[in-house]
Amino acid sequence: MILGAQWGDEGKGKIVDLLSEHFPVSVRYQGGSNAGHTVIVKDRKFVLHLLPTGILHADVVGVIAQGMVLDLEVLDSEIESLREKGVEVKDRLLISDRTHLVLPYHKLLDRLFEKKGSIGTTLRGIGPAYMFKHGRRGIRVSDLEDGELFKEKLRDNLSFAKEICEKVYRESFELNADSIYEKSMRIYEKIRHAITDVSRYLMDRAEGILFEGAQGTLLDIDMGTYPFVTSSNSSALGLSNGTGLSPKFFKNSYFLGVAKAYTTRVGEGPFPTELEGEEGDNLRELGGEFGSTTGRPRRCGWLDLVALKYSVEVNGFDGLIMTKLDVLDGFEEVKVCVAYDIDGEKTTSFPASLDRLSRAKPVYEVLKGWKDSTKSLKSKERLPKGALDFIRFVEDYTSREVVMLSTGPKRDEYAWLTEIPLKISSSFT
Ligand code: IMP
Numbered sequence: 001m002i003l004g005a006q007w008g009d010e011g012k013g014k015i016v017d018l019l020s021e022h023f024p025v026s027v028r029y030q031g032g033s034n035a036g037h038t039v040i041v042k043d044r045k046f047v048l049h050l051l052p053t054g055i056l057h058a059d060v061v062g063v064i065a066q067g068m069v070l071d072l073e074v075l076d077s078e079i080e081s082l083r084e085k086g087v088e089v090k091d092r093l094l095i096s097d098r099t100h101l102v103l104p105y106h107k108l109l110d111r112l113f114e115k116k117g118s119i120g121t122t123l124r125g126i127g128p129a130y131m132f133k134h135g136r137r138g139i140r141v142s143d144l145e146d147g148e149l150f151k152e153k154l155r156d157n158l159s160f161a162k163e164i165c166e167k168v169y170r171e172s173f174e175l176n177a178d179s180i181y182e183k184s185m186r187i188y189e190k191i192r193h194a195i196t197d198v199s200r201y202l203m204d205r206a207e208g209i210l211f212e213g214a215q216g217t218l219l220d221i222d223m224g225t226y227p228f229v230t231s232s233n234s235s236a237l238g239l240s241n242g243t244g245l246s247p248k249f250f251k252n253s254y255f256l257g258v259a260k261a262y263t264t265r266v267g268e269g270p271f272p273t274e275l276e277g278e279e280g281d282n283l284r285e286l287g288g289e290f291g292s293t294t295g296r297p298r299r300c301g302w303l304d305l306v307a308l309k310y311s312v313e314v315n316g317f318d319g320l321i322m323t324k325l326d327v328l329d330g331f332e333e334v335k336v337c338v339a340y341d342i343d344g345e346k347t348t349s350f351p352a353s354l355d356r357l358s359r360a361k362p363v364y365e366v367l368k369g370w371k372d373s374t375k376s377l378k379s380k381e382r383l384p385k386g387a388l389d390f391i392r393f394v395e396d397y398t399s400r401e402v403v404m405l406s407t408g409p410k411r412d413e414y415a416w417l418t419e420i421p422l423k424i425s426s427s428f429t
Helices: 012-022 072-084 104-115 126-134 141-145 147-168 177-194 198-205 238-243 277-287 305-315 354-359 385-398
Strands: 002-004 025-028 037-041 044-048 061-064 093-096 209-212 256-260 263-265 299-301 319-323 333-342 345-347 361-368 402-406 414-416
Touching: 002 012, 002 209, 012 037, 012 209, 012 256, 012 319, 012 402, 025 198, 061 198, 072 177, 093 177, 093 198, 104 126, 104 147, 141 147, 141 177, 147 177, 198 238, 256 305, 277 299, 305 333, 305 385, 319 385, 333 354, 333 385, 361 385, 385 402
Parallel strands: 002 256, 025 061, 025 209, 061 093, 256 319, 319 402
Antiparallel strands: 037 044, 263 299, 333 345, 333 361, 402 414
């Protein structure tokens, strides 16, 4: 299980790609095309939004499980663009028949909702698609089987969306059922062979499955910085409902949290260690911190250990993978946030109240920089002492081992610090 331990963009795509060779099945189970998982293989860059990253390996089966929200047009163009790069996924993709669809009116509503009270969403229709799901008017992949029923549901949804658009937002509504229907059915014909009961498929395998979380724990709808979150459970909490598997299924799984050596966030919402001005710009430039889905500049700041420890606890991580340590290579000193000062009181707990979190001032521990390169490093023996001290500090604070370092964007740029079990079985027994 690979999960984002911060606000997303931790570099999970590369890690999943790396570990996929040990796992014949790679599963995405929440979120949708708001994700952007970047992988660089032999100087070729792949950015996957919907397909599980593991699918880049020719013998891996990729699974889109029921907790995702699926934009058929994005899926179609993603499959096509992989094909152009020589990666054929046709017979290695499974899509849950219970997955809800993201349709054009969800994207329209996302844009309208952003006009009033901005969250800074990716505008991919994610929030509205989950709203329709939980409001019990969503359309699922299985509804595509019966064209007439699909059209009927589509019409009903469109008239609902039209009312919101015209009456609440006073905007014109141009979408029509026929064109959405035709486009959807055209894509459905191309993918219908892949649609199945994914939960059953996973249940029968019970081992060699890699689960790929999208976004990050602090964007989780329940555990994150609500309401500045995404609309799914992007922490480990989403595993069971996202896959349709009992929590017991995961009891022997190994949970890995991916965290950057500093912190970033895109979109609005509190961010206690955010660096404003030149310092923030510097970190953004050094880390190339621009969104892979929207191209938006990411907000940057020092590593927030209060938030990371919270994330460790929420997910029950067995170990951590640290990415982008090399971005801090040139610094004289490196700061880590070890507590929050909220209204003059020091705390190490991550508050549920957004109001309190917005008033949290970071209390920093200043560590000596290492002024030496960790870029492309492949073994822990060559780690500069300062970098090792930094890692040990993180481990002590979170009580979790950093088992691997990612030392660059390419597939082979990593170093194991500790062996972890890569063959893991799950079972109900
Ligand atoms: P939505 O998921 O598009 O509704 O956006 C809700 C919030 O989650 C916004 O702050 C987005 O910037 C953020 N978000 C969504 N997906 C990602 C991601 O993959 N990485 C980082 N932030 C994300």
